[in-house]
Amino acid sequence: MGGLLISLSDNVNILEHMCDTLTSVDPPAGESALIERIAELERMKSAAAAGQARAAAALDAARRAAEADSGVPAARRGRGVANEIALARRDSPARGGRHLGFAKALVHEMPHTLLALESGALSEWRATLIVRESACLQIEDRRALDAELCGDPAGLDGMGDARVAAAAKAIAYRLDPHAVVDRAAKAENERTVTIRPAPDTMTYLTALLPVAQGVSVYAALRRQADLRGDGRSRGQVMADTLVERVTGREAAVPAPIGVNLVLSDETLLGGDSTPADISGYGPIPAAVARAMVASAVVDRRSRATLRRLYAHPRTGALVAMESRARLFPRALAAFIEFRDQRCRTPYCDAPIRHRDHAQPWARGGSTTAHNGLGSCERCNYAKEAGGWRVSTNIDETHTHTAEFITPTGCRYRSGAPPRAPAITVSDVEVRVGVALARHAA
Numbered sequence: 001m002g003g004l005l006i007s008l009s010d011n012v013n014i015l016e017h018m019c020d021t022l023t024s025v026d027p028p029a030g031e032s033a034l035i036e037r038i039a040e041l042e043r044m045k046s047a048a049a050a051g052q053a054r055a056a057a058a059l060d061a062a063r064r065a066a067e068a069d070s071g072v073p074a075a076r077r078g079r080g081v082a083n084e085i086a087l088a089r090r091d092s093p094a095r096g097g098r099h100l101g102f103a104k105a106l107v108h109e110m111p112h113t114l115l116a117l118e119s120g121a122l123s124e125w126r127a128t129l130i131v132r133e134s135a136c137l138q139i140e141d142r143r144a145l146d147a148e149l150c151g152d153p154a155g156l157d158g159m160g161d162a163r164v165a166a167a168a169k170a171i172a173y174r175l176d177p178h179a180v181v182d183r184a185a186k187a188e189n190e191r192t193v194t195i196r197p198a199p200d201t202m203t204y205l206t207a208l209l210p211v212a213q214g215v216s217v218y219a220a221l222r223r224q225a226d227l228r229g230d231g232r233s234r235g236q237v238m239a240d241t242l243v244e245r246v247t248g249r250e251a252a253v254p255a256p257i258g259v260n261l262v263l264s265d266e267t268l269l270g271g272d273s274t275p276a277d278i279s280g281y282g283p284i285p286a287a288v289a290r291a292m293v294a295s296a297v298v299d300r301r302s303r304a305t306l307r308r309l310y311a312h313p314r315t316g317a318l319v320a321m322e323s324r325a326r327l328f329p330r331a332l333a334a335f336i337e338f339r340d341q342r343c344r345t346p347y348c349d350a351p352i353r354h355r356d357h358a359q360p361w362a363r364g365g366s367t368t369a370h371n372g373l374g375s376c377e378r379c380n381y382a383k384e385a386g387g388w389r390v391s392t393n394i395d396e397t398h399t400h401t402a403e404f405i406t407p408t409g410c411r412y413r414s415g416a417p418p419r420a421p422a423i424t425v426s427d428v429e430v431r432v433g434v435a436l437a438r439h440a441a
């Protein structure tokens with residue numbers, strides 16, 4: 001802060017005072033004063049976003065300079081910075097990466113967009129849209145787009161998200177039509193399939209495809225729907241056809257292929273309504289889990305394994321797993337996955353890809369549930385950057401906790417998600433089929 005000498009405790013006081021000022025509202029001030037207040041706070045949100053962008057770009061530059069001084073190879077400099085920004089913003093590492101890319105583009109290449117954000121003419125999201133649409137351009141063209149669209153912030157007045165994005169796209173296309181086409185070709189590499197929960201125990205299965213493939217899949221499903229005549233709706237026929245063609249099974253037999261289900265034996269065998277949990281999806285109602293198991297039992301093609309997961313009687317925290325598998329590490333990996341459910345970095349939520357040693361194996365860390373941590377690929381990679389430390393513990397509620405210490409010395413803590421506290425007996429993992437055989441035995 002130019003020329004001002006402020007001690008740390010002064011800084012904390014100033015921040016607290018600012019927060020008090022920001023959150024105080026005076027209802028008797030009248031309606032127009034309240035509207036004025038809302039507009040004013042919106043401007044401050046934009047200004048805060050601009051301040052975060054400047055700080056993020058400065059952190060990245062400082063870290064890279066320090067790493068260059070200590071001889072870190074160029075390709076490895078700045079690794080993990082996005083994850084630190086994510087933790088500080090209570091956001092996922094994937095978003096942290098976007099925040100940092102956005103910050104560097106604004107601060108180093110798009111001064112007009114940054115100013116428009118600072119003054120409140122743009123929201124953080126609209127500034128992000130402009131950066132995104134200009135990402136495919138060479139730096140001179142990006143600067144030209146920045147000046148043309150945001151040089152006069154008054155021109156942004158009244159423009160909504162879609163218009164801002166369209167204006168940026170139109171300028172980018174005019175400046176460098178080839179870059180936009182090249183970007184379309186590159187985007188094909190991003191094709192993927194993802195899954196996320198929908199309300200009422202449904203799920204969204206989303207495919208991101210090149211437009212030709214996406215359209216042909218959709219057309220094939222519609223063609224099938226045109227042939228229907230059995231009382232199902234078009235949407236139902238299309239969904240059933242999708243399931244049949246992808247899994248090779250009739251949609252009416254809802255047997256999951258290799259779906260891991262975690263549930264208490266009370267839920268499985270009794271009428272208990274404690275939710276079950278599908279690995280990689282989340283909780284499902286007890287009755288739905290029972291129906292999945294029952295329908296799988298009549299399907300001879302279901303291969304099955306059974307494992308007990310021991311939950312702490314009071315807290316429901318998963319504390320151990322009986323291992324019947326021959327390869328212990330595999331059973332351990334499965335246990336860590338059931339216990340952690342998702343990447344253990346705070347706010348991350350990504351699916352587990354690695355069973356990580358908190359204390360690295362090379363430095364004497366053991367291959368145990370205690371030292372193990374479910375981690376996504378990105379977080380696992382970030383933690384390998386210099387200055388990160390992770391330690392694990394079991395707290396007084398028997399919950400497995402992990403503490404992440406970043407290169408700047410910030411500490412963040414994550415606990416394994418609690419299982420339903422109602423569970424007092426061992427949990428049972430069912431790769432459906434054998435569970436009921438065990439019951440019969």
Ligand SMILES: [Zn+2]
Pocket residue numbers: 093343344345348349350375376377378379380
């Ligand atoms: Zn992660």
